[in-house]
Amino acid sequence: MRSSDWRTVPVAAALLPEADDPIASAEQRAQIDAIIAEHSVKPGSLMVILNEIQAQIGHISKPMQNYLAEKLHVPLKDVYGVVTFYSFFTMKPRGKHRIAFCLGTACYVGGAEMLIEKAQQILGVKLGETTPDKKFTLEPCRCLGACSQAPAVMIDNNLHGRNTPDRFITVLRKYEKIEHK
Amino acid sequence: MPVTSLEDLKAIKEQALAQRAERRADARNDRSVSEIRPPTPKEVRVILARCGVIDPEDIRDYIAEDGYVALMKALTTMTPRQVIDEVLKSGLRGRGGAGFPAGKKWEFAAAQKSDVKYMICNADEGDPGAFMNRSVLENDPHSVLEGMIIAGYSFGAHQGYVYCRAEYPIAVQRVRLAINQARELGFLGKNILGTGFDFDIELRIGAGAFVCGEETALMASIEGRRGEPRPRPPFPAVAGLWGKPTIINNVETLANVGNIIRNGAEWFAQFGTEKSRGTKTFTLAGDVVRTGLIEVPLGITLGEVVYEIAGGIKDGKKFKAIQTGGPMGGCIPEHLLETPLDYESLGAVGSIMGSGGLVVMDEGTCMVDIARFFMDFIQDESCGKCVPCRIGTRRILEILERICAGEGEEGDIEQLERLSKYILAGSLCGLGQGAPNPILTTIKHFRDEYEAHIKEKRCPAKVCKKLIHYRILDTCPGCMVCARNCPSGAITGEKQKVHHIDPNLCQSCGICMSVCKFDAIVVE
Numbered sequence: 001m002r003s004s005d006w007r008t009v010p011v012a013a014a015l016l017p018e019a020d021d022p023i024a025s026a027e028q029r030a031q032i033d034a035i036i037a038e039h040s041v042k043p044g045s046l047m048v049i050l051n052e053i054q055a056q057i058g059h060i061s062k063p064m065q066n067y068l069a070e071k072l073h074v075p076l077k078d079v080y081g082v083v084t085f086y087s088f089f090t091m092k093p094r095g096k097h098r099i100a101f102c103l104g105t106a107c108y109v110g111g112a113e114m115l116i117e118k119a120q121q122i123l124g125v126k127l128g129e130t131t132p133d134k135k136f137t138l139e140p141c142r143c144l145g146a147c148s149q150a151p152a153v154m155i156d157n158n159l160h161g162r163n164t165p166d167r168f169i170t171v172l173r174k175y176e177k178i179e180h181k
Numbered sequence: 182m183p184v185t186s187l188e189d190l191k192a193i194k195e196q197a198l199a200q201r202a203e204r205r206a207d208a209r210n211d212r213s214v215s216e217i218r219p220p221t222p223k224e225v226r227v228i229l230a231r232c233g234v235i236d237p238e239d240i241r242d243y244i245a246e247d248g249y250v251a252l253m254k255a256l257t258t259m260t261p262r263q264v265i266d267e268v269l270k271s272g273l274r275g276r277g278g279a280g281f282p283a284g285k286k287w288e289f290a291a292a293q294k295s296d297v298k299y300m301i302c303n304a305d306e307g308d309p310g311a312f313m314n315r316s317v318l319e320n321d322p323h324s325v326l327e328g329m330i331i332a333g334y335s336f337g338a339h340q341g342y343v344y345c346r347a348e349y350p351i352a353v354q355r356v357r358l359a360i361n362q363a364r365e366l367g368f369l370g371k372n373i374l375g376t377g378f379d380f381d382i383e384l385r386i387g388a389g390a391f392v393c394g395e396e397t398a399l400m401a402s403i404e405g406r407r408g409e410p411r412p413r414p415p416f417p418a419v420a421g422l423w424g425k426p427t428i429i430n431n432v433e434t435l436a437n438v439g440n441i442i443r444n445g446a447e448w449f450a451q452f453g454t455e456k457s458r459g460t461k462t463f464t465l466a467g468d469v470v471r472t473g474l475i476e477v478p479l480g481i482t483l484g485e486v487v488y489e490i491a492g493g494i495k496d497g498k499k500f501k502a503i504q505t506g507g508p509m510g511g512c513i514p515e516h517l518l519e520t521p522l523d524y525e526s527l528g529a530v531g532s533i534m535g536s537g538g539l540v541v542m543d544e545g546t547c548m549v550d551i552a553r554f555f556m557d558f559i560q561d562e563s564c565g566k567c568v569p570c571r572i573g574t575r576r577i578l579e580i581l582e583r584i585c586a587g588e589g590e591e592g593d594i595e596q597l598e599r600l601s602k603y604i605l606a607g608s609l610c611g612l613g614q615g616a617p618n619p620i621l622t623t624i625k626h627f628r629d630e631y632e633a634h635i636k637e638k639r640c641p642a643k644v645c646k647k648l649i650h651y652r653i654l655d656t657c658p659g660c661m662v663c664a665r666n667c668p669s670g671a672i673t674g675e676k677q678k679v680h681h682i683d684p685n686l687c688q689s690c691g692i693c694m695s696v697c698k699f700d701a702i703v704v705e
Contacts (some may be wrong), residue, residue: 042383043423046405051347051386078406085407085564086388088347104309105504105540106466108554117690121668142391144348145312147466147538148473157350165692166666 015076017063028057032064036071046072046082050089059093087142095130095137097175102152104143110150111165116140118165122172135176183367185375187253190244193366197245217316217474221490225452227460228436229476232320237355240362243323249368251442255331256376259442264335265291268438270446272458277303277394277431278506278535279611280457280524283438286428289418291336293426298338300380301422301429302329303399304345304352307391308507309558311538313462314432316474318345318352321436322359326382328435330368331442333380336428341382344399347389357384391562395610396421396429398564409566410610431536433462454480457523461537467504468543470495477522484518487541498543502626506535508555508562509615511622512548531622533615547644548627549634553581555619563612570613573604577620586647589635594624643704646689650705653680653693657701663693 022028035052039045049068053060060068060083069076083089101107101116116127119138123131130137146152149161153171160171172178184190217233220226235242243249255264269284290298302325306314317325329341343360345353360382363369371379385403392398393408400422402408421427437459441449450458457479463486465472470492477486483503487493494500502512505522511532513520520526524534542551560574577600580593601617608614624631633639640648653663659677671687674680682693694702 044385044403044405047388047402048385048405051388054388081407082405086390088388103558105508105538105554106310106472108309109467109540109542109546111691111695114690114692114695117668117688118666118692142307142348142389143309143311145306145315147310147312147464147540150466154348164695166662166696 015063015066017061021061021063022057023061023063023067029067031056032067033071036068040072046074046079050079050082050086054089059090061091093130093134095134097135097156098137098139098154099172100139100141100144100154101127102142102144102146102150102154103140104145104147104150104152106147107143107151112151114165115151115153115163115168118168119172122169122178136172183375184249185367187250190249190253193241193244194247197239197241201242201245217320218471220476223477223481223485223490224475225460225478226476227440227452228317228324228433228462229321229474231324232316235321237320237322238358240323240359240366243321247443248323248439249327251439252327252330252368253374255334255442256374256378261291261335261337264331264442267446268335268441271441271449272446272453272456273434273437273441273449274457274459274524275431276433276437276461276536278533280534283430283434286418286430287332287336289416290338290426290428293336293419295426297340297423297425298336299422299425299427300329300333300336300338300341301399301403301427302341302343302432302435303394303396303429304343304349304356304432305387305394305399306349306432306536307346307394307562308536308538310464310466310504310540311507311536312464313474313537315349315352317432317436317462318349319355322352322356323363324436324439325356325432326359326363326368328430328438329382330373330380331438332428332430332435334378336426338428339379339381341380342403342422343382343384344387344393344403345384346387346393353384353386360384390564391558392564392610392612395612398610399429400427407564409564410612412609433537452478454521454523456525461522461534463522463537463539465491465539465541467539467541468494468496468498468546469541479523480521482518483513483520483522486522486539487518491541494541494543496543498545500541501544501546502542502548502551504540504542504551504619505538506533506615506618507538508558509533509611509618510535510538511618512542512551512626513622514626517626531618531625533618545642545644547585547640547642548623548630549581549584549640550642550644552619552623553578553585556581556616559612559616563616567608567610567613569604569607570616573600573607574613574616576600577604577617581620584631584634585640585645587634587638587645589631591635593635594628594631597624649689650684651682651687651689651691651694652703652705653682654701654703655679656699658699660699662696662698663702666692666696668692 017023039048065079069079153160273283274280390408393402395410398408398410417427453459462476504512556578560578563570565571657679664672671683
């Protein structure tokens with residue numbers, strides 16, 4: 001069954017949007033619709049659309065995947081399969097700033113682990129988690145190609161190189177006020 | 182105004198050169214300046230010749246350095262067959278790592294009868310420790326586009342894709358800009374340079390999957406699917422993207438094409454060795470005095486790179502190993518430093534050329550830990566399609582983690598070698614086939630370190646956390662910096678009194694030692 005109004009299609013409980021899901025907001029749904037309208041004509045558009053949604057909305061929840069599957073006329077398992085395959089796509093919202101620690105060879109040898117320990121101490125959350133005030137998300141990431149500036153960290157789309165544990169807090173303070181002993 | 186003749190190009194060149202001083206004043210590419218040093222005597226700059234010289238965000242500055250002259254030459258004075266012959270004659274081999282002759286690939290695709298063919302630029306440079314493609318894309322994006330258009334012309338493609346990884350936001354932005362500018366001047370689109378040849382390029386962005394650097398996985402990703410490799414044959418040149426003949430070349434391979442067409446095959450072949458022609462960019466990282474991007478003629482020895490170009494090991498420490506070819510490469514010890522950097526020689530010592538990342542490690546690096554690090558990477562990035570790679574790499578990782586934790590057993594080394602053999606034999610793509618390299622080379626050259634971990638429960642390089650502990654010496658002046666920085670609160674002590682580390686709370690992270698300004702903390 002296909003329907004122009006996706007809500008009339010019976011869906012599993014896990015796919016029903018919570019109140020804070022982007023699908024539940026008319027404004028964000030319009031944003032998603034605009035992305036679909038712009039890119040769906042391209043062959044192989046699913047990756048392009050998911051990349052855009054991840055960039056603009058910040059995550060791709062299960063209800064959003066269901067919505068996309070309906071709109072693009074592809075099976076939900078295809079959308080889910082692609083979302084879970086690529087590490088850039090997240091199903092949960094990230095914080096305002098994404099802190100990505102490069103775990104490439106040079107950064108690993110150059111002390112990336114120490115830096116992560118320190119960041120976890122400053123922000124009080126573990127790698128992969130978001131701070132309770134939703135300001136920062138700590139994530140590992142693949143080589144940023146800034147090996148001569150190891151250890152490197154990408155915050156949002158800005159690269160910070162040659163970090164040291166004792167000076168890392170000053171880097172973070174460029175983004176948000178942080179209270180720390 | 183679209184460019185249609187050599188005169189148009191010359192006019193743009195003269196105008197751009199005249200305006201260059203003015204444009205230089207606003208230095209937009211300071212990121213490149215910090216990375217690309219002036220060449221040392223052993224280096225030859227061909228691919229990097231324009232990097233850091235031109236403004237990558239202005240196509241006219243590329244034309245000022247004779248950009249798009251090669252495209253003009255190929256499209257107006259050469260037949261597609263002549264283009265292929267020239268590239269064949271130059272001896273250019275794939276710079277993505279496998280080293281397949283580029284001209285031969287194009288020849289295969291040209292022989293296919295199909296009205297639709299595709300040209301793909303593989304800009305999914307994922308090897309940790311490699312950033313030469315990023316540098317070229319960020320500092321000289323048009324050289325790659327020019328190579329793509331010429332390649333497309335040679336075998337009859339009319340649509341190209343640049344598949345760039347998402348970790349490189351600046352490269353993505355500059356390539357996008359470059360495509361738009363090339364379209365405005367008529368180097369892309371319909372009837373290029375008035376020759377009747379149509380070709381356009383679309384930029385596609387990855388989403389953080391290392392395996393997408395493998396050509397069949399990359400095509401699956403462009404098609405909007407999970408990036409899982411498939412068996413070959415059929416090779417992409419026969420049935421690739423959407424089942425059509427497709428050529429996939431690395432960024433650097435394509436960046437060479439313009440130079441070959443403009444200067445001729447003989448000019449290119451003067452660099453390098455008999456079987457490995459030309460120059461190659463490498464990235465130097467790790468414990469050397471000068472890290473960064475270099476470009477050398479193929480055939481230069483590893484020793485020359487480490488000691489003459491990189492200036493040797495920093496802080497007066499001793500050389501231990503050089504890792505080439507990324508996570509699927511191998512670790513090469515000191516006695517093999519005479520190995521020339523070319524495709525065959527690196528293969529002979531159990532490593533690979535890969536895309537060209539060189540990581541130098543000093544005596545403070547634990548080779549078992551490095552093997553564990555690479556296996557952690559490969560295990561995480563294995564797409565899961567082939568069972569030996571999916572499960573074998575996990576089993577290897579578990580054994581290595583045990584060894585690093587001081588729980589290694591007799592027979593572990595033999596088990597690692599056995600698993601490596603099965604993974605090598607039973608995997609479809611380069612990721613699985615290369616996965617055992619770091620294990621096998623470290624076992625071969627640094628077996629004593631494995632044995633120290635397993636038999637003596639000792640990490641000779643003092644790296645493996647479970648096998649070391651930190652201690653504060655009596656010379657500690659009590660500055661409290663270590664206590665403030667300890668993430669687990671294991672350090673106690675009063676101001677101006679000797680501090681103490683609680684071994685039960687200490688996680689052996691080493692931050693205290695790195696922040697101590699008095700060398701009062703030791704690792705044992």
